[in-house]
Amino acid sequence: MNKSPDNHIRPPNLVFIDTSRPAVDETREVQASLGDQRPSLSPKFFYDSRGSELFEAITELPEYYLTRAEAQIFEQQLEDIITTLGPVDVVIEPGGGSCSKVRVLLNPMQPRAFVAIDIAGDFLQQAASEVARDWPELEVTAIAADFTRSWDFTDALPAGRRLVFYPGSTLGNFDPEAQASFLGQLASVAGSDGGILLGVDLHKDSSVLHAAYNDASGLTAAFNRNMLNVVNARTGADFRPDEWQHEARYNPTRRRIEMDLIASTRQAVTVGGREFIFESGDAIRTEHSCKFTLDDLQQLAASAQMALSHHWLDSRGLFCLALLEPA
Numbered sequence: 367m368n369k370s371p372d373n374h375i376r377p378p379n380l381v382f383i384d385t386s387r388p389a390v391d392e393t394r395e396v397q398a399s400l401g402d403q404r405p406s407l408s409p410k411f412f413y414d415s416r417g418s419e420l421f422e423a424i425t426e427l428p429e430y431y432l433t434r435a436e437a438q439i440f441e442q443q444l445e446d447i448i449t450t451l452g453p454v455d456v457v458i459e460p461g462g463g464s465c466s467k468v469r470v471l472l473n474p475m476q477p478r479a480f481v482a483i484d485i486a487g488d489f490l491q492q493a494a495s496e497v498a499r500d501w502p503e504l505e506v507t508a509i510a511a512d513f514t515r516s517w518d519f520t521d522a523l524p525a526g527r528r529l530v531f532y533p534g535s536t537l538g539n540f541d542p543e544a545q546a547s548f549l550g551q552l553a554s555v556a557g558s559d560g561g562i563l564l565g566v567d568l569h570k571d572s573s574v575l576h577a578a579y580n581d582a583s584g585l586t587a588a589f590n591r592n593m594l595n596v597v598n599a600r601t602g603a604d605f606r607p608d609e610w611q612h613e614a615r616y617n618p619t620r621r622r623i624e625m626d627l628i629a630s631t632r633q634a635v636t637v638g639g640r641e642f643i644f645e646s647g648d649a650i651r652t653e654h655s656c657k658f659t660l661d662d663l664q665q666l667a668a669s670a671q672m673a674l675s676h677h678w679l680d681s682r683g684l685f686c687l688a689l690l691e692p693a
């Protein structure tokens with residue numbers, strides 16, 4: 367049997383592929399985005415093992431309705447979802463994280479193979495091992511990769527009718543143009559007989575959204591600040607996370623949560639030998655979380671040569687599970 371880096375026995379039905387990029391690429395990327403007129407860091411830097419654990423804890427918060435609303439759709443409408451999807455050979459989950467959501471699909475759908483792709487490689491490998499152990503007949507592939515950079519692992523994906531499973535409203539972290547091109551990428555992975563099962567958060571009252579991203583226990587603030595630890599570890603930068611404050615606001619015009627880190631003191635930060643000066647009150651944008659209407663989804667699907675063929679809502683109409691199929 368193979369052993370994973372943390373020395374656990376790797377189940378025989380799990381293949382782990384690591385496509386991690388050289389750190390120098392990420393250093394340049396961070397320098398470029400911090401050097402913008404409006405400094406930002408990509409939300410992918412939220413996720414090391416600690417960030418993934420914090421995210422899982424956020425999904426349990428009373429204010430964070432998204433995960434519960436999505437789970438309710440599966441609980442109450444699973445039979446219809448499975449019938450509508452039809453036979454599936456391969457489930458592919460970009461941003462699989464804890465791989466917890468796919469579990470509900472595996473027994474009724476009985477795919478031959480499951481592929482999870484995530485930037486947090488260690489966390490993914492652990493989660494995929496658990497899936498492989500619980501479904502010993504399933505071919506499980508875990509791919510540590512940055513899906514915003516390259517899909518050069520596509521040839522390694524198993525053949526058959528494919529379902530790309532992209533829950534959790536992670537698509538909303540992209541800006542609208544990038545959403546369309548990412549969906550185009552997912553559509554080409556799904557193929558002409560496959561589909562994309564997409565979970566997206568819907569536009570709603572600002573106070574509900576504000577509470578979801580400003581929880582009373584401060585977990586979202588810790589998650590936001592942890593990004594600076596991740597950037598330090600991946601690029602050798604010297605951010606001092608304690609000197610940055612969490613801020614998240616809903617922008618109703620752009621229909622998105624805008625999350626920032628605000629410098630609480632004047633500070634100099636060095637990334638790969640380049641110095642960045644932040645005055646007290648300066649902001650680094652860390653996340654957009656776009657909220658959707660059904661019209662948005664239809665247009666987005668069309669931009670990726672897909673059609674919104676079915677959708678399911680939770681009982682309060684907070685969240686939408688959408689099936690996109692080739693137009």
Ligand SMILES: C[S@@+](CC[C@H](N)C(=O)[O-])C[C@H]1O[C@@H](n2cnc3c(N)ncnc32)[C@H](O)[C@@H]1O
Nearest residue numbers: 410413461463484485486511512513514533534
């Ligand atoms: C919002 S979480 C969603 C996790 C899970 N799919 C869910 O629905 O609960 C986003 C996931 O995408 C992963 N992720 C974010 N950016 C990524 C990137 N550029 N490449 C690969 N994975 C990424 C994160 O590590 C995390 O597991």
